[in-house]
Amino acid sequence: MTTDDAAALYDAAPCGLLTTDADGRITHANAALVAWTGFPRSELLGRGFADLLDPGSRIFYETRQLPVLLLDGEVHEVAVSIVAADGTRLPALMNSTTVTDAGGAVQRIDVAVFDATRREDWERQLLAARRAAEESEARTRALQEASAAFAGCDTEDALAETLAIGARRAFSAAGSAVHFATAGGFVLAGGTTPVDLHTLLDGRELDEHILVLGTDEEAADEEAADGQAGEEAGDDERDEGRGDLAAALEQARVAELTITPLLDGAQVIGAITCFFGRARGLDGLQTDLHYALARQAAQVLRRIRLQAQLEAYALHDPLTGLANRTLLRTCLSDALDTAIEAHTPIALVFVDLDGFKEINDEFDHQVGDAVLREVASRLNATIRQDDVVGRFGGDEFLIVCEGADESAAEAIAERVREAIRRPLAGIADERAISASIGVAVYRPAGREPLSTSDIFRFADRAMYASKDAGKDRVSVTTI
Template sequence: MSDGGERAVESLFEDLYEYAPCGHLSTTIDGIIIRVNKTLLKWTGYQHAELVGHAFVSFLRPGSQLMFETRYLSVLHLRGEVKEVAVSFRHANGTALPMMINSTVTTAGNGEPATIRTAVFDASERQMYERELLAAQRKAEASETRIRVLQNASRVLSEATTDSALSNQLTKITREAFAASNVSMYLLNAEGKLDLTAGNPALGLLDLSGDGPAGELARMEGTRILSRADLVAESSGLAEVMRSAQVETLVSVPLSDEASPLGVLISTFTRSRSFEADDIGLYEALARQSAQVLTRIHLHQQLEQLTLIDQLTGLASRRLIHKRLSDAVTLSRLNRRSIALLLIDLDGFKLINDELGHATGDSVLSEIGSRLSSVVRHGDLVGRLGGDEFVVLCEDVKPEEVDRVVQRLHAVLREPLTGRASQKRVTGSIGTILYLGGVPDHIPPDLLLEQADEAMYRSKRAGKNQDTTVIVGDTSPAEGLPIL
């Protein structure tokens, strides 16, 4: 080949080296740069003189320098090459330039290492792709976690039967899901004020119903994320409260049943936190689930209340009478204090019902119920078993007190009726069971009711408007007081 041809080939190879689609550099065995191509200069923004003569490691960012010196060089000298090593190079403008490098050790004629030749690839797009892939993976994992939290919440919350049980479960689930420092649950009471039902008081405050910073928190509508730094800029009173409680971020999520507010869920964090839209969605989904369960609990409680109250008179129903009597008997055996069970059947009521109709009869029953309630002792239970039968339960009572209650009942029953029944009269046949405290053997409440009913019929057979008392547990009864 002629000299001209050789120069042309050399020029071609030089051109391929300088403008290769990847960067090239050569260093001494000690890592001093001795040659770079134009592609690398263009990528890194340096001039030729700024790189050549300087240690390659000095252009790496701190994390890559440590890896380069402790692992890269040792593997290179041991194996003679390294492939696809990721490093972060410092661009001339100071920014980080992700690189992927392949290096090979070349030897001199005597077989000793002479130079290190390195091919450099711009890894910016790869790094961006890996970041997007990692972000997508994290988003998928977060989505899976949210689904798992909601599934667990659906199962656990649906098992709650009281406000307290629901509140405890919701605060626990929320605290674990968001790694919150504290989660508090507040529910509206009958007076329309918020009561703490689970967790520690938010920001150390118990009363969220006032006009101060705590009240400001309770009145917020919709989900709110509050940063103490932002509140300081807004001159909000909550900023100082949060500072005192060492809270940097607060999340407030209302609970409501359609348009009716039920309460508020408050999470606090001791450090600054940011939340994605999906995080807020999880908060609100938990709030919706809880609101649905709360509504069910409240409906159940209302239905339960209806079964405990006689709808006509507003007195205790048969079910509540039975429950209170059972509890009273158990307590009496333990504290050795007597109870009295009075069963009242109205004399003359059937005539009113037959002649004046059921509406008037219902009115009379309601009036009688109010009268009976007005003359018993404070704390005594007045109930309606059904029809024209009423019950009075007196706890912690003495025999002479029972007699006074019976006489007051007779007196109030004999008073003239009002309304359409004003020309009619009713009286009461009363059967009383005096259950003495400390009775050793358990007596079922149903048996006491049966015996009270039997005592009442004795009074009717005696001529109505009478009363009969039976004592349970008396070892030396007075004459005329039968023993069960």
């Protein structure tokens, strides 16, 4: 190969080639390097190679790459950034070798420069994909941990706290809150919230979709997604309300929040709210994770509520909601133990309805059931806060009154009698009922312990004494 052929090959090489002297000044540059950097060849020649690098690459070149090159004679695949004539940053990979004389002194440095723009883009995409995968794995793992923690929740409060903690960890949120739906609106059940949920909703109806709100833009919410334009005045009010909400979020240092509904079929039974210090938006994976966590939490909430209902049915009368025989016996037994230990009186009030049989015989059972429910409501409204009232069976009711002596017990019984004999408006207007009430008061001091059967027997006798005396009255006996 002739010298001219070698020069032509050097100049036409598909990568940037340059040569510097021992001091790093460029002595040769091929056409590819000239075209790539945008510098005329005349401006490249005589220029220090380090002057083509951005500040970070220049420091690395002078403090790390050049010493290694002079020591080892070669350096391969070093990533640098070259600054083009128009100021554009050009990612590059550089291979360098030294040429020395017989004495080992460096005569020149040959450098090959390769365009790494695509490679840098690929690496950036790979890094982003890796980070996304790691974040997805972390969130999925947090979701699995939260789901596992749900299994140990046997109360609504425990579930709410576990869910709030799990949501905050799963979505790397600054804060989280769990609300349960009630007849009066949403009630905070777990976590903490810098802004009340009703304020956040601002009149919106929470449905099956995730609601995304922020200080900069609220168009992500489902209300905007409906594509329904309101009346002009309504739009003005909504804009004003959103301005107030944005101010509240800014004051709470919340840039974005998500509200994910807890659903029982189509009914919203609660919501998970996550607060973020910076706007992030929701991609498809994050949306799926929000929904998955909400679905699992809603299933556990339904299970807890069903269990509570089953327990309530086991201890409460299904018609009136009052304590049933099983719960009454337990409460009476516990109250007797307390009275015996503390030497305080206890009263058992036995209520039997007068005239109920006639109503049940004349009307259908639905009317009779309505009467019993009304009586139960009146009993609940009449007794003291700590008293326990239950339906013993049929039209018989018991009231356990701890700490009640004869005077207090008789006063309670008289209030009950007066309440029951009020007209049954809207149920059986032309019929009236009354109550024959027996009260047994037990004073344990200096007496033998009394069993639940014993005090019930005395209360039952007192009740029949009221019936025998003409009904609609109270009889009190002391044990």
